[in-house]
Amino acid sequence: MAENDILKEITEREYKYGFVSLIEQEYAPKGLNEDIIRFIWEKKKEPPFMLEWRLRAFRYWQSMKEPHWAKVEYPPIDYQDIHYYAAPKSFKDKPKSLEEVDPEILRTFEKLGIPLRERERLAGVAVDAVLDSVSVATTFKEKLEELGIIFCSINEAIRNYPDLVQKYLGSVVPYTDNFFAALNSAVFSDGSFVYVPKGVRCPMELSTYFRINASETGQFERTLIIADEGSYVSYLEGCTAPIRDENQLHAAVVELIALKDAEIKYSTVQNWYPGDKEGKGGIYNFVTKRGICLGENSKISWTQVETGSAITWKYPSCILKGDNSVGEFYSIALTNNYQQADTGTKMIHLGKNTRSRIVSKGIAAGFSNNSYRGLVQISKKAVGARNFSQCDSLLLGDKCGAHTFPYIEVNNSSSIVEHEATTSKISDEILFYCNQRGISKEDAIGLIVNGFSREVLNQLPMEFAVEAQKLLSVSLEGSVG
Amino acid sequence: MEILKIENLKVAIDGKLIIKGLNLTINSGEVHAIMGPNGTGKSTLAYVLAGKPGYEVVEGEITFLGKNILELEPEERAKEGLFLAFQYPVEIPGVTNANFMKTAVNEVRKYRNLEPLDAFDFLQTLKERAALVGLDSSYLNRNVNEGFSGGEKKRNEIFQLAMLEPILAVLDETDSGLDIDALKIVANGVNSLRKPDRSFLVITHYQRLLNYLTPDFVHVMYDGKIVISGGKELAYELEAKGYDWLKNGNNGLK
Numbered sequence: 001m002a003e004n005d006i007l008k009e010i011t012e013r014e015y016k017y018g019f020v021s022l023i024e025q026e027y028a029p030k031g032l033n034e035d036i037i038r039f040i041w042e043k044k045k046e047p048p049f050m051l052e053w054r055l056r057a058f059r060y061w062q063s064m065k066e067p068h069w070a071k072v073e074y075p076p077i078d079y080q081d082i083h084y085y086a087a088p089k090s091f092k093d094k095p096k097s098l099e100e101v102d103p104e105i106l107r108t109f110e111k112l113g114i115p116l117r118e119r120e121r122l123a124g125v126a127v128d129a130v131l132d133s134v135s136v137a138t139t140f141k142e143k144l145e146e147l148g149i150i151f152c153s154i155n156e157a158i159r160n161y162p163d164l165v166q167k168y169l170g171s172v173v174p175y176t177d178n179f180f181a182a183l184n185s186a187v188f189s190d191g192s193f194v195y196v197p198k199g200v201r202c203p204m205e206l207s208t209y210f211r212i213n214a215s216e217t218g219q220f221e222r223t224l225i226i227a228d229e230g231s232y233v234s235y236l237e238g239c240t241a242p243i244r245d246e247n248q249l250h251a252a253v254v255e256l257i258a259l260k261d262a263e264i265k266y267s268t269v270q271n272w273y274p275g276d277k278e279g280k281g282g283i284y285n286f287v288t289k290r291g292i293c294l295g296e297n298s299k300i301s302w303t304q305v306e307t308g309s310a311i312t313w314k315y316p317s318c319i320l321k322g323d324n325s326v327g328e329f330y331s332i333a334l335t336n337n338y339q340q341a342d343t344g345t346k347m348i349h350l351g352k353n354t355r356s357r358i359v360s361k362g363i364a365a366g367f368s369n370n371s372y373r374g375l376v377q378i379s380k381k382a383v384g385a386r387n388f389s390q391c392d393s394l395l396l397g398d399k400c401g402a403h404t405f406p407y408i409e410v411n412n413s414s415s416i417v418e419h420e421a422t423t424s425k426i427s428d429e430i431l432f433y434c435n436q437r438g439i440s441k442e443d444a445i446g447l448i449v450n451g452f453s454r455e456v457l458n459q460l461p462m463e464f465a466v467e468a469q470k471l472l473s474v475s476l477e478g479s480v481g
Numbered sequence: 482m483e484i485l486k487i488e489n490l491k492v493a494i495d496g497k498l499i500i501k502g503l504n505l506t507i508n509s510g511e512v513h514a515i516m517g518p519n520g521t522g523k524s525t526l527a528y529v530l531a532g533k534p535g536y537e538v539v540e541g542e543i544t545f546l547g548k549n550i551l552e553l554e555p556e557e558r559a560k561e562g563l564f565l566a567f568q569y570p571v572e573i574p575g576v577t578n579a580n581f582m583k584t585a586v587n588e589v590r591k592y593r594n595l596e597p598l599d600a601f602d603f604l605q606t607l608k609e610r611a612a613l614v615g616l617d618s619s620y621l622n623r624n625v626n627e628g629f630s631g632g633e634k635k636r637n638e639i640f641q642l643a644m645l646e647p648i649l650a651v652l653d654e655t656d657s658g659l660d661i662d663a664l665k666i667v668a669n670g671v672n673s674l675r676k677p678d679r680s681f682l683v684i685t686h687y688q689r690l691l692n693y694l695t696p697d698f699v700h701v702m703y704d705g706k707i708v709i710s711g712g713k714e715l716a717y718e719l720e721a722k723g724y725d726w727l728k729n730g731n732n733g734l735k
Contacts (some may be wrong), residue, residue, distance in 0.1 A: 166594035435554070435559065438560045440554075443588070
């Protein structure tokens with residue numbers, strides 16, 4: 001085998017979701033202006049209030065500057081050189097059932113391990129599949145409806161439940177929040193919507209699978225999850241994209257609302273295309289995720305496994321407004337080759353006796369940069385609040401970097417904030433020690449990385465924990481010589 | 482049966498010759514001790530046997546169980562039955578002793594076409610062998626060597642030796658940094674692991690370990706070569722006369 005073939009085989013093995021599906025696409029013209037926003041609004045057949053909402057966000061966005069405080073570097077993004085809407089042509093008239101969906105689209109999701117057809121569906125997991133700008137299908141919808149649970153694309157929710165949407169959309173992440181949130185508010189095209197009524201415990205995992213297929217296109221999805229009083233829901237999102245030389249923008253917004261005694265568990269396995277070994281291509285993942293514990297005794301728990309994207313910029317956060325509410329953030333961020341991640345969380349304690357827990361594990365290999373950035377803010381009124389943070393970094397090799405930027409603001413004397421941090425390195429000495437016990441380099445790294453990540457992996461729903469564990473090993477393949 | 486045969490071995494690090502023509506043969510069940518002053522290449526010999534990168538074999542051969550081990554990767558040598566108790570055991574973040582040993586033992590078993598050990602049996606074996614060197618079973622759930630004292634790290638090496646059941650165990654200055662109680666525990670551990678089909682190569686600077694661990698042969702290494710070999714009495718003679726005795730070239734073998 002020629003050297004090039006070997007190289008090719010290795011790169012393809014490393015990112016097995018890099019294929020492109022040949023689906024006829026309908027694009028909005030490149031660029032962003034009010035006409036494009038009207039185009040998206042029309043395509044989506046939304047009620048008038050949304051056009052106003054989008055335009056307000058767009059006008060505000062025009063007055064904003066792209067933020068550059070994160071420890072990431074990239075060439076300037078030309079926001080006029082992106083398609084803000086791409087949808088399969090066959091979706092012009094939205095298919096009414098799966099039988100009408102282009103088989104190539106169904107095959108795409110099957111290849112990704114997300115069968116949508118009734119007989120092959122994953123047991124115990126309801127899936128909303130989003131391809132570029134549209135939701136393809138949502139499984140188990142009827143079954144969930146029996147319990148009063150709404151699980152559909154955000155687009156359907158806007159049309160069918162405008163009151164709920166109007167009440168909560170933008171209530172946690174207003175369009176004024178940041179540059180990418182404003183952009184998303186102006187152009188978002190699809191995403192998932194969940195409403196769990198009072199006292200209902202959602203009996204299955206809800207999950208959305210995001211897939212970017214079209215080239216030179218941004219994906220701007222919006223997710224809104226509302227857990228009414230005393231309800232519980234566990235939600236998982238997964239993401240992949242084809243291998244392309246260009247960088248693609250993904251700017252999502254996720255809002256979670258937990259009312260009194262409600263609990264939302266939100267897990268992410270992010271595996272966007274990370275770019276090649278030289279750092280060419282890959283997704284720019286600029287995401288705003290935030291939840292509010294609105295009622296007392298409510299709980300929001302974020303778990304994320306971030307292995308993909310050329311750049312990750314995201315800080316899933318909790319606003320702990322209700323007394324005794326709990327916020328959690330469990331994160332594994334793995335960067336290899338030339339990937340850059342600046343990720344962490346914000347825990348904003350407003351209510352009495354609110355508690356938060358942060359467990360962040362950063363793994364850096366190759367020439368990558370991996371930063372944890374977190375804010376723990378305890379207001380004057382948050383009497384008796386507690387926070388525990390643990391930030392651990394693991395380095396492979398000596399060309400990568402790990403950084404920790406913890407910000408702590410405490411405004412009352414009855415609160416307790418603890419912060420622990422460690423940095424370890426998988427040195428040649430450690431690898432040789434493992435070799436001497438009969439364990440190969442790859443297995444040794446897998447063993448160490450999985451052990452290092454165990455606390456976070458344990459938080460994932462069972463079905464996905466195994467998948468995430470494999471993903472960690474695969475993402476590090478070839479990281480040691 | 483011949484286990485290890487080293488012939489005219491020359492090893493360089495960064496182009497500098499450290500081992501300068503070493504010969505040694507170890508048969509099954511034998512305990513050999515290598516003594517000598519600091520910087521004569523004793524630890525280099527241990528690392529070369531285990532296959533540590535950065536050690537260049539310029540000349541000579543090493544045969545282990547009839548195979549040329551210089552062609553084998555470090556993990557293959559380990560699976561063939563060669564064990565090195567490190568002078569400075571490293572800490573492994575995130576990996577518990579139990580998990581580390583489970584992985585290692587099953588890798589070795591796979592190599593020998595054996596089924597992985599049943600979880601219950603494995604746990605029993607772990608506890609028994611940990612007790613052999615006085616390690617409490619709570620150690621098994623701690624990360625490998627993390628936060629261990631010097632003595633605990635050395636005991637952990639012998640515990641791993643007990644778990645992996647090697648054919649040849651190389652002990653690189655296992656006695657260094659140990660107080661007399663820890664030394665006894667380590668030596669007793671090793672003694673209980675002596676078997677007719679297991680050989681030992683004990684590298685030490687001092688004779689005191691050999692009070693507890695009686696060798697069949699003692700070799701003295703100086704300036705990259707074995708300069709004198711003998712029975713266990715050689716260790717006492719050396720202790721009495723000191724290493725200067727060698728430097729003066731009065732050993733009668735030269």
